[in-house]
Amino acid sequence: MGKEGTRLKEDRPFFYSANELFQQLRPEHEMKLGLERVEWLLERIGNPQRRLRIIHIAGTNGKGSTSMMISSVLREANYSVGVFLSPPILAWNERIQVDGKFISEASFLRWVNKLWPFIEEMKEKGIESPSFYELWTVVALCYFAKEAVPDYVVLETGLGGRFDATNVVFPLISVITQIGLDHREQLGDTVEQIAFEKAGIIKAGVPVVCGFSSDQAQAVIQQIAKERNAPYYQGNQHFHVSKLIENEERQEFKVETLFRTYSRLAIQLRGQHQIENAGVALMALEILQQRYAVMLAEEQIEMGMLQAFIPGRLxxxxxxxxxxxxxxxxxxxxxxxxxxxxxxxxxxxxxxxxxxxxxxxxxxxxxxxxxxxxxxxxxxxxxxxxxxxxxxxxxxxxxxxxxxxxxxxxxxxxxxxxxxxxxxxxxxxxxxxxxxxxxxxxxxxxxx
Missing domain, CATH: 3.90.190.20 (Mur ligase, C-terminal domain)
Incomplete structure (x- = not known):
């Protein structure tokens, strides 16, 4: 019997409710940077993340909106899509969802209880236990790979990129949205330092889509992409957006990419920054079509963008x-x-x-x-x-x-x-x- 079959046991549940788990983990609610804890757990359970087709998204602002736009278009084209995001707005289990349906408490607890013996083993061996967020990340990867099995997964970083718990994956595309000053204590005091941390998600040979950031941030990201031989697509260079109409209900805009021009698209999210997020999402979707033969009709793109919604953004x-x-x-x-x-x-x-x-x-x-x-x-x-x-x-x-x-x-x-x-x-x-x-x-x- 293989390692996974002998070690994943559920003889008795360690937790009977999500609240019981949250009470125990609350002192460790803070984010921990570093990949070693997540890598250790994933190794013990057969590295399920390697089975997934992932769009990995980092950035200071716009991650959630961009994630939902990509997900919405893929779903409109009849692909099943898993999304991992943070923090939740609508419900505690919103972090992990497939086709808009949040993970059930039963599924969440099933994976936590399967993982918990390994967490106790970490403590016995003197290995630092995973944080609350790291446990969520591992549960998400297990759930997507072994239970829900969506066609694609949109995986959003929690903090930074280089040492974020999600950076254990090898994605189809790396997406970096707008870069600004945030989390300075963990990521650095300058835009260049923060861009370097976000660009840590770039993998060798994997296409990178970079949003509309300052020249300083773009230069850092482009250099790292060059060093890793990652095809690079930059807002205002390889794709362009322009607003047509904006009101309380929606905004219409034009997007030009290297591969196609969308003369009139609409989204219900408001603000110029959301049009820029839409441009990033569309460039990523274009790469999925060109490089990975994802089939997207223009009307599916139009409807998917219009239906994209994320709560709490204006x-x-x-x-x-x-x-x-x-x-x-x-x-x-x-x-x-x-x-x-x-x-x-x-x-x-x-x-x-x-x-x-x-x-x-x-x-x-x-x-x-x-x-x-x-x-x-x-x-x-x-x-x-x-x-x-x-x-x-x-x-x-x-x-x-x-x-x-x-x-x-x-x-x-x-x-x-x-x-x-x-x-x-x-x-x-x-x-x-x-x-x-x-x-x-x-x-x-x-x-x-």
């Missing part, structure tokens, strides 16, 4: 007053979101509810928010230790924007109620600053 869930949820959580993404809102919406007053993580450029983001709002409500994300306390965030906001009204409320639910009580029908309520905040707010607002 998502409008209310009108009169407008109520927007946006997961912008760094300088670049917040600047683009605020520019889009001021361009698309007409309102009397903007009321902002915000929470931010400690490892972000809090001062810069608060300063930007102070320029668009008259009333700022700071809050704290529940069960997220990196979340800046609401009163501390309010004190920082007062320093950057002393002329606006600022109040702190430690409960997201109460902060939302406060915003609703203040707003009139002609106002706009904006929830922004963290995907974790958006996840909690969306759950409260959508299910009311």
């Amino acid at each position: 998502e409008q869930i209310g009108r009169r007053p407008f109520l927007l949820l946006d997961g912008a959580h760094n300088e670049d993404s917040m600047r683009k979101s605020l520019e889009t809102i001021t361009r698309l919406y007409t309102y009397r007053k903007c009321i902002v509810v915000t929470a931010m993580m400690r490892d972000k450029d809090v001062e810069s983001m608060l300063s930007m928010l102070g320029e668009v709002t008259d009333f700022l409500i700071t809050t704290t994300v529940d069960r997220q230790p990196r979340s800046v306390p609401a009163d501390q965030l309010a004190e920082q906001a007062l320093l950057t924007s002393p002329s606006i009204t600022i109040e702190a409320n430690s409960s997201v639910e109460k902060a939302l109620k406060q915003a609703k009580n203040i707003a009139t029908e002609d106002d706009l309520i904006l929830v922004i600053g963290s995907l974790y905040l958006v996840a909690e707010a969306r759950l409260l607002l959508v299910h009311q």
Whole structure:
């Protein structure tokens, strides 16, 4: 009997519910950089990731949107598609999904319980245990390879690229979306350093699609692609996008690639940055067609792009007053979101509810928010230790924007109620600053 057959045992479950597991792993919720723990586990179970056809996606901003666009088009063409993303917005099991259906608790626990003896073996041998995110990554790869078996997998990195847990795969295509300053403590203080970390997902001979980033970031990525003999496709060089129409409901645009021109496409996601993400997604899809004989009709591409959706990205869930949820959580993404809102919406007053993580450029983001709002409500994300306390965030906001009204409320639910009580029908309520905040707010607002 082979290694896999003798070692994967389920004589008794170690966990009977996902909550039981989450309670045990919560102290290790932080991200750990390095591949050794994931590689050790995957080796023990036969390296299931080698069976998968993967599109690997890294980047500072736009990973989730680009992932969903690629997935949506492939699904429209009748391919089965697995997606691994983070963090979840709609539900805890959203991280792992196939054709839009989230992994069931039963399947999730089945794979956790199969893996747990190896994790205990790691402890016995003095090997550092996997983090929460690393366990999710291994479960995803097992689930895709051995249970769901989709035609393709869109695999999104969690942090960086070079040492991210997902970087144990050898993909069909490597995609690097927009590069900006974020996670500086782990990835570096300059765009060049961060681009180097993201470019760590580039594999020898594997095509690379790079989004619309600064010249400095592009130069770093292109050099690494050259060193690894990876065919390189760069936004504004090998593919171009141009906006045609934009309104509250959708935007239409043109994309020109090396292989084809799309004279008019539409997406329901708003903002110039989403058109750029669409260009990246389309270039990746073109490579799948040219290099791997994936069959995509033009009408399937059109419909797939139009149906692509990801929650919490300038998502409008209310009108009169407008109520927007946006997961912008760094300088670049917040600047683009605020520019889009001021361009698309007409309102009397903007009321902002915000929470931010400690490892972000809090001062810069608060300063930007102070320029668009008259009333700022700071809050704290529940069960997220990196979340800046609401009163501390309010004190920082007062320093950057002393002329606006600022109040702190430690409960997201109460902060939302406060915003609703203040707003009139002609106002706009904006929830922004963290995907974790958006996840909690969306759950409260959508299910009311």
